[in-house]
Amino acid sequence: MVYTNSIIKGATNQYYTPNYNGIFEVDFTDSNGCSSMSEPYDFKFITDRTQVTRGILNLYPNPSTTTLNIGYTSEFPVRFKFKIITVLGKTLFEENVSEPDGTYQKKIDISKLAYGMYLIILQSDSDFLLGKFVVNE
Numbered sequence: 001m002v003y004t005n006s007i008i009k010g011a012t013n014q015y016y017t018p019n020y021n022g023i024f025e026v027d028f029t030d031s032n033g034c035s036s037m038s039e040p041y042d043f044k045f046i047t048d049r050t051q052v053t054r055g056i057l058n059l060y061p062n063p064s065t066t067t068l069n070i071g072y073t074s075e076f077p078v079r080f081k082f083k084i085i086t087v088l089g090k091t092l093f094e095e096n097v098s099e100p101d102g103t104y105q106k107k108i109d110i111s112k113l114a115y116g117m118y119l120i121i122l123q124s125d126s127d128f129l130l131g132k133f134v135v136n137e
Contacts, residue, residue, distance in 0.1 A: 055102065055129070057122065063134035066111045072122060072129075074102035083121045084108070092118070110135050 026038040055074030062068070072078070077100045084093040092113070097104055110118075113135045120131040 057120070057129055057131045059120065059131050059133045063136040064110060065136050066109070068108045068110050068133055070104070070106045070108065070120065072104040076102050078102055078104070078124070080122045080124045082106070083123070085119050085121065087117055087119065097122075 023040045025040050027035060028038070029035040054076065055072055055078065058069075058071040060069050060071075070082075077098075079096075079098045082093075082095050082097050082104075083091055085091050093108070110133075115135050115137055117132055117134050120133065122129040122131075
């Protein structure tokens with residue numbers, strides 16, 4: 001986007017979210033007519049839509065004794081590595097996930113796991129999402 005030094009029509013509120021990449025400045029004028037210009041801000045949309053932190057992870061029932069349902073939803077297609085690990089870092093389960101519709105559902109048998117807390121990690125190329133669940137007696 002080329003710097004145009006033009007006013008964005010309708011951008012008069014306290015907050016504004018651009019709908020394109022560009023360098024933005026805010027010109028503020030108070031009730032006395034004094035004005036001030038902010039420092040330029042280079043706004044860029046996030047284009048890596050594989051970011052798992054942009055989705056929602058659901059683990060239920062939690063705590064559980066026999067089965068854990070895992071649900072992950074995102075408005076974008078996702079690619080990530082799914083892991084279940086112990087609190088000491090030992091990997092118990094791992095699979096690569098690629099879901100073009102952004103939805104991942106899995107039912108895991110946890111009846112053979114020892115009682116205690118476990119971690120679920122969804123890891124993409126750029127970030128990760130962490131969840132925890134408890135296995136009860």
